[in-house]
Structure formats: structure tokens, C-alpha cells
Amino acid sequence: MASITIVGLGPGDAGLITRAAWQILEQAGEVYVRTQQHPAVAALPPGTAVHSFDPIYAAEADFAAVYQQITAAVLELGARPEGVVYAVPGDPTVGEATTWLILHQAAQTGIPVQVAHGVSFVEPVCWALALDPLERDGLQVVDAMVAAASHVPPCDPSRPALLAQCYSRSLASDVKLTLLHSYPADHPVTVLRSSGMAVGDLRPVALAELDHSSDFDHLTTLYVPPCGPHGSFARLQEIVAHLRAPDGCPWDREQTLQTLRKDLLEETYELLEALDADDDAQIGEELGDVSLILAMLAQIAAEEERFKWPEVMELVSEKLIRRHPHVFGDVEVSGSEEVIANWARIKQEEARAKNRHASGSEPSPLASVPRSLPALVLASKYLSRLERAALMPDLSGADPLARQLWDLVAKGRRAGRDAETELRQLCQQVAATVEEL
Numbered sequence: 501m502a503s504i505t506i507v508g509l510g511p512g513d514a515g516l517i518t519r520a521a522w523q524i525l526e527q528a529g530e531v532y533v534r535t536q537q538h539p540a541v542a543a544l545p546p547g548t549a550v551h552s553f554d555p556i557y558a559a560e561a562d563f564a565a566v567y568q569q570i571t572a573a574v575l576e577l578g579a580r581p582e583g584v585v586y587a588v589p590g591d592p593t594v595g596e597a598t599t600w601l602i603l604h605q606a607a608q609t610g611i612p613v614q615v616a617h618g619v620s621f622v623e624p625v626c627w628a629l630a631l632d633p634l635e636r637d638g639l640q641v642v643d644a645m646v647a648a649a650s651h652v653p654p655c656d657p658s659r660p661a662l663l664a665q666c667y668s669r670s671l672a673s674d675v676k677l678t679l680l681h682s683y684p685a686d687h688p689v690t691v692l693r694s695s696g697m698a699v700g701d702l703r704p705v706a707l708a709e710l711d712h713s714s715d716f717d718h719l720t721t722l723y724v725p726p727c728g729p730h731g732s733f734a735r736l737q738e739i740v741a742h743l744r745a746p747d748g749c750p751w752d753r754e755q756t757l758q759t760l761r762k763d764l765l766e767e768t769y770e771l772l773e774a775l776d777a778d779d780d781a782q783i784g785e786e787l788g789d790v791s792l793i794l795a796m797l798a799q800i801a802a803e804e805e806r807f808k809w810p811e812v813m814e815l816v817s818e819k820l821i822r823r824h825p826h827v828f829g830d831v832e833v834s835g836s837e838e839v840i841a842n843w844a845r846i847k848q849e850e851a852r853a854k855n856r857h858a859s860g861s862e863p864s865p866l867a868s869v870p871r872s873l874p875a876l877v878l879a880s881k882y883l884s885r886l887e888r889a890a891l892m893p894d895l896s897g898a899d900p901l902a903r904q905l906w907d908l909v910a911k912g913r914r915a916g917r918d919a920e921t922e923l924r925q926l927c928q929q930v931a932a933t934v935e936e937l
Contacts, residue, residue, distance in 0.1 A: 502611050503583035504574060506592040506599055508618020509533075511696020512719055514543030516624075521616040528585040532577060534570060534598060537718050538589045539697060563597075563645070571601040578611050589718075590696075594620040595643060595664055621664060624695045625721050628702060631660065644722065648674035652681045655724075658731040663722040666691075673711035675722065683707055683727050690723040691715065733791065737809065740795040744803065757800055764793045776928060822846060844888050865889040876920040879909040 507524055510516035517525075517540060525531060530549040533541055535557065544550060553570045560566045577584035592599045592615050599615070606613045622641060626633050633639035640655045644666035647654055655661040666672050679687075685708035693701040696719065703715065710722075730736070743752040771786035798809040823846050825831035826839065833839050851868055865885040873881065886892055895903055912919045 501581060501583065502579050503614065504578035504602060504606055504611055505583065505585045505614045505616065506602065507531075507585060507587045507616045508591040508620075509538060509540040509587050509589055510619045511590055511621045511624050512539045512694060513697050514540045516540075516619045516696065518616065518618055521618055524585060524616050525587070531585045531587050532574065533587045534589070534596075535718070539694075539719075540589075541587075544587075567597045567601055570598050571605060574598070574602055575605055575609065575611065578606065578613075579609070589621075591618045591620040593617070594622065595641075619696075621696060621719070621721060622662065624700070625662060625692055625723070628692055628695045628700055629690065629723055631723075644671055644675050647678050650678050653679055653683070656732045656734055657682045657727045658729060658735045659726055661724045663724060665718065666716055666720045666722050667718045668716050669711055669714045672716055672722075676707060676710040679707055679710075679724065682731075683724070687727055688725060692721045692723060693717060694719050695721060733795070736791060736795050737799065740792070740799045744796075744799055752796070755796060755800065757797060760793055760796055760800075764790070764797075767793055772924075776924065822850075848888075865891065874920060876905075876909060876923065879906055880913060880919060883910055883913055 505524055505528075507521045508518070509521070510518070522545075525548065526545045528548065530551070531544060532551045532553070534552075535554055536550070536552045537554070541550065541552075553566075553573065556566050556569045556573075560569065574584060574586050577586075586598075586602075588596050588598065590596065603613055622633065622639075625631075626639070631639065637659045640659055640661040642655050642661060642663050644663040647663050648671055653661075663675060666675060679689075685706065687707040689705055689707050689710055691701075691703040691705060691710070691713075693703075693715065694717075695702075701715075703713075705712075730739070740752075743749045746753075767786065767789045771783070771790055774782035774786045798812065802808050821828045823843050824839075825842065825846075826833040831842065833842065847868075848865075865888065866882055869878065869881045869885065871878065895906065898906070909919045912922065
């Protein structure tokens with residue numbers, strides 16, 4: 501009857517093929533393998549007719565298209581009265597895209613699917629590294645192609661990670677560039693080749709030199725150890741949660757969202773001062789202090805069941821994606837001016853949906869501007885919103901000094917200069933001059 505049996509061939513050594521998988525292979529007579537580029541294929545039972553989908557890899561440059569074609573072929577074979585046995589490297593459910601495509605599409609066509617599990621690459625890799633995957637906050641497993649396509653590492657740098665299927669030097673180069681965003685250039689990385697065979701190969705290398713060798717194949721895995729015990733925001737959240745716990749710090753437990761307001765303001769101004777000084781060490785330290793306050797606010801909100809940090813991240817990420825249709829959508833722009841115009845239009849649409857008055861009238865263009873901003877910043881924000889809305893209130897009755905300040909902010913905007921920044925820089929020059937007296 502029609503059926504699809506997906507068999508795991510293990511990590512390489514034929515001796516690691518499970519008994520259940522071997523029995524299926526012995527009885528099959530005919531096996532379709534995703535690729536023959538796997539050591540266990542040569543050890544399949546004698547007399548077995550082995551067919552491979554390697555020609556699809558040769559004809560297609562895009563892996564997604566390859567997997568779709570393989571899936572279609574397996575479904576067609578599985579619809580035959582005799583069904584099909586489809587064999588893949590490792591375990592069919594670990595790092596095997598075709599398995600999940602087949603399961604999804606087979607469910608729609610009514611073809612039953614059976615999976616014969618195998619040893620994945622994870623077990624022999626962990627043995628070679630003397631690493632328990634459940635220790636040290638847990639091992640992370642990431643596809644090297646996912647890492648290569650990312651702008652920042654898709655893993656927590658405070659936890660160990662395996663980057664699987666790093667099959668070429670060019671892929672290793674792209675992985676290196678991604679990792680260098682968060683890891684130091686001299687960070688140790690271990691390149692593991694053929695770890696599923698009796699004789700594997702481990703090569704330690706500095707991250708910056710990861711792609712200086714061509715020693716990569718389809719059985720290559722990269723091990724990236726933690727760059728430090730506290731190198732992630734998640735770790736900061738854990739420390740803050742401990743401080744707020746019953747066995748934590750009395751002062752931290754007393755804090756509220758309101759008591760932290762002044763701390764956030766102070767730390768923000770200290771960060772601004774560090775930015776003005778252009779001091780990398782100081783900027784890094786002050787960024788940490790601001791992050792601490794953010795983590796405290798998020799922890800208190802979670803404890804009070806007001807909101808949780810992942811919700812905050814979802815909201816801001818969705819907002820960024822929504823407001824950058826020229827990056828994440830199909831909108832085309834001619835330059836930054838059009839980007840700003842689109843951003844303003846999208847924000848106005850969001851404001852209408854969120855802040856529409858009960859009468860149905862449009863909200864004020866100034867409604868979303870925090871009135872607690874410093875006066876010069878607030879004036880600049882107001883001018884920007886009013887210009888977009890083609891509005892300008894009558895200021896004839898304003899205090900003369902206030903009107904002059906307003907006009908100076910407007911003049912600075914026309915010249916592409918920020919009044920707050922200009923005045924701050926002047927104050928710094930005055931302070932430096934006085935100190936020299």
C-alpha cells in the first residue's frame with residue numbers, strides 16, 4: 501500500500517544505524533537516499549538498489565528549491581502500491597528539512613509516514629568534545645546556514661553552541677562574519693569533521709581564522725564555546741530576577757516602576773555624556789547601566805503581571821518591520837527622504853488606529869510626543885510634526901524669549917542642526933575653558 505518510510509542513517513559510521521532502521525533497509529530491496537555523500541550509504545545491505553537525489557543538488561543552486569523537488573519526488577514514490585523507503589543522514593527529525601516538508605504534504609494527501617529514528621550528529625559531537633549538552637545552561641544547536649544568513653549570531657553567546665552542516669569554506673566565511681558581531685576575533689572555535697566515524701578530526705582555531713582552511717564537508721560541525729558567563733541580556737534578566745527574589749537584595753525588592761524613573765533618567769544622561777565624550781569604555785559601561793534599569797523595569801512588570809519582556813520585543817520588532825517596508829517588504833524608495841516620508845505616513849496611520857477620539861475625529865499630530873522631553877528637544881519634535889501636518893499655531897501672544905528660542909530651534913532644523921546638541925556642545929566647551937583657567 502502507499503506509504504513513506506523515512507530512515508535515519510546515523511552520523512556516518514554504519515555501526516551506528518539503529519536495529520530498527522537496519523531491519524527496514526534489509527527488507528526494502530530499494531532505497532532512495534537524499535544524498536550519497538554520506539559514509540553509511542556504502543554500507544547498505546548487499547543487493548539493495550540505491551537511488552539518490554544528488555542530481556537535483558547539481559541542477560539547483562537554491563536549497564529550498566532542492567528540498568521542495570525531493571519532497572515532491574518522495575511523495576510521488578510513496579503513492580505507489582509498494583510505497584518508498586527514503587533514507588537521510590543522522591536522525592530524520594534533526595536538521596532534516598525534507599522530513600518536515602514530507603510530513604506536512606503527506607498529511608494533506610493521506611499518505612501514511614513512518615519514521616525510523618537514527619543517531620544524530622549531536623551525540624558523537626558531544627562525545628568528541630567531552631560535553632554534556634544539558635550542562636552549562638544547555639547546549640544550543642543551530643544550522644550553519646541560518647547563522648551565515650543572520651546579521652547577528654542566532655544564539656546566546658553566554659551558552660555553548662553547535663553550528664551544524666558547515667559544508668564549505670565560503671559558508672564558514674559567512675558564519676565567521678556573523679559571529680564576529682558578538683564574539684572577539686581570538687575566540688576559540690573547534691572544527692569537527694567526520695565526528696560520526698571511528699576516526700574523527702578536531703581542529704581548534706581562532707574565530708578570525710575560521711575560513712583560512714578549506715577543510716570543510718557535509719559532516720563538519722563547529723563548536724562555539726561561551727564568550728563569558730554573563731554575555732547576554734537573558735543572563736542579566738536572570739541576575740535581576742534573583743536580586744528581586746525573596747533570597748535577593750532588600751533594596752532591589754523595594755523598587756517599583758515609579759521609583760526607577762529617576763534612575764533611568766540619570767543613567768540616560770550619563771550615557772549621553774559618555775556619547776559626547778566619545779569614550780568607548782565609558783559608553784559601554786553606561787549602556788550596561790541603562791540595560792540594568794530596563795531589565796529591572798521588565799522584571800517588575802512581569803512580577804506584577806502587567807506585561808512580559810518577550811511581548812515588548814515582539815511589539816518593537818513588529819513595529820520596525822512594519823515601518824521599513826522597503827527592507828522587509830516590496831516597497832521601493834529612492835533615498836532617505838522617501839524613507840522618512842514613508843515612516844511618517846505609517847506612524848500617522850498607526851496613530852489614527854490607536855488614538856482616534858470617541859467622536860471619530862483625527863488625533864492631534866502632537867499626541868504621541870512625550871511632553872516630559874527637554875524643552876529644546878520637545879520644540880524640535882513639535883516642529884517636525886507640525887511641518888508634516890502643514891500646520892503652524894499662532895504664536896503672536898507668546899513670551900518674547902520663548903518665541904525667540906522657538907525660532908532658533910526652527911532655524912537650526914532648516915539648517916539640519918539640532919539645537920539641543922549644539923547648546924550641549926557649547927556648554928562642554930565652556931566647561932573645558934573654565935577648567936583650564
